[in-house]
Amino acid sequence: MTARILDGRAVSAAILDRVRREVAEFTGEHGRTPTLATVLVGDDPASHTYVRMKANRCAQVGMHSRRIELDAAIGTETLVGRIRELSADPDVDGILLQHPVPGHIDERAAFEAIDPAKDVDGVTRASFAMMAFDEGGFRSATPGGIMALLDAYDVPLPGRHAVVVGRSPILGRPVGMLLLARDATVTYCHSRTAGLADRVAEADVLVAAAGRPGLIRGEWIKPGAVVIDAGYAGNTGDVEYAAAAERASYITPVPGGVGPMTIATLLAQTIRAARDHQTRRVVSVP
Numbered sequence: 001m002t003a004r005i006l007d008g009r010a011v012s013a014a015i016l017d018r019v020r021r022e023v024a025e026f027t028g029e030h031g032r033t034p035t036l037a038t039v040l041v042g043d044d045p046a047s048h049t050y051v052r053m054k055a056n057r058c059a060q061v062g063m064h065s066r067r068i069e070l071d072a073a074i075g076t077e078t079l080v081g082r083i084r085e086l087s088a089d090p091d092v093d094g095i096l097l098q099h100p101v102p103g104h105i106d107e108r109a110a111f112e113a114i115d116p117a118k119d120v121d122g123v124t125r126a127s128f129a130m131m132a133f134d135e136g137g138f139r140s141a142t143p144g145g146i147m148a149l150l151d152a153y154d155v156p157l158p159g160r161h162a163v164v165v166g167r168s169p170i171l172g173r174p175v176g177m178l179l180l181a182r183d184a185t186v187t188y189c190h191s192r193t194a195g196l197a198d199r200v201a202e203a204d205v206l207v208a209a210a211g212r213p214g215l216i217r218g219e220w221i222k223p224g225a226v227v228i229d230a231g232y233a234g235n236t237g238d239v240e241y242a243a244a245a246e247r248a249s250y251i252t253p254v255p256g257g258v259g260p261m262t263i264a265t266l267l268a269q270t271i272r273a274a275r276d277h278q279t280r281r282v283v284s285v286p
């Protein structure tokens with residue numbers, strides 16, 4: 001078997017087309033442009049690239065992006081203060097704090113300074129709780145993108161065994177919850193999991209989110225499984241692509257699979273935040 005490609009570039013392009021139309025409609029109707037604020041701390045070249053890509057996509061769909069770049073030496077208090085200002089700013093609809101921040105900063109405290117109504121990257125506890133209770137709210141962007149990709153290819157989930165390798169708060173943990181909400185039976189694996197190969201071999205749907213290039217061997221993949229590789233380290237995923245593609249029914253390429261879906265989800269959630277924000281602005285005007 002040679003797997004079908006889950007083409008994140010094509011699916012994300014369709015989502016961004018829809019977002020572009022919605023942004024034009026919003027701007028025409030309300031006389032202002034939806035705005036995403038991106039906050040970047042420090043000089044990490046990969047983080048700079050990610051933020052630039054997000055700003056470019058904003059421009060492509062007609063959204064404003066406001067880039068805030070802060071020195072690596074700032075402390076938690078300064079970052080929290082800056083994010084609180086954005087949370088209170090009536091001209092900002094969505095806020096993205098680029099992860100990771102330098103190690104001396106309390107990233108959780110900084111995430112929690114984001115108003116949940118502007119948490120378009122789905123990183124606050126409030127967003128996580130709403131997602132866990134299946135009550136809407138903004139999804140963590142990469143997990144949201146993974147679900148949109150599975151849906152675009154009508155991958156059935158109810159009753160299937162989903163194995164997630166990784167349990168980070170922004171990726172592994174939330175994607176498992178979203179799969180559970182869709183009635184998959186979910187197993188989490190992590191760095192302390194014994195017998196990773198055996199767990200992976202049980203997966204009808206595998207989400208690799210460990211950030212360890214080539215960790216998942218092609219021969220571990222169950223024939224016919226759906227393989228989502230969220231890992232990304234220098235254009236290499238967590239899964240041995242060629243060997244896995246021989247066994248899987250569907251597989252994401254790296255790059256061109258999960259990555260573009262993350263940005264599309266972020267922008268789709270930003271236009272949604274702008275609409276909700278606009279409603280609140282109108283309601284609060286006497």
Ligand code: NAP
Binds near residue numbers: 142170258
């Ligand atoms: P992270 O915070 O470092 O978490 C990695 C997770 O993988 C942890 O839960 C860790 O387990 C687990 N892990 C590490 N080594 C393992 C091993 N040998 N066996 C099993 N599990 C192992 O990373 P992250 O932020 O979730 O990101 C993971 C990957 O996704 C990275 O490559 C990142 O670049 C990529 N990513 C891609 C996108 C995108 O848009 N494409 C977005 C976000 C992240 P413990 O919990 O036990 O430590």
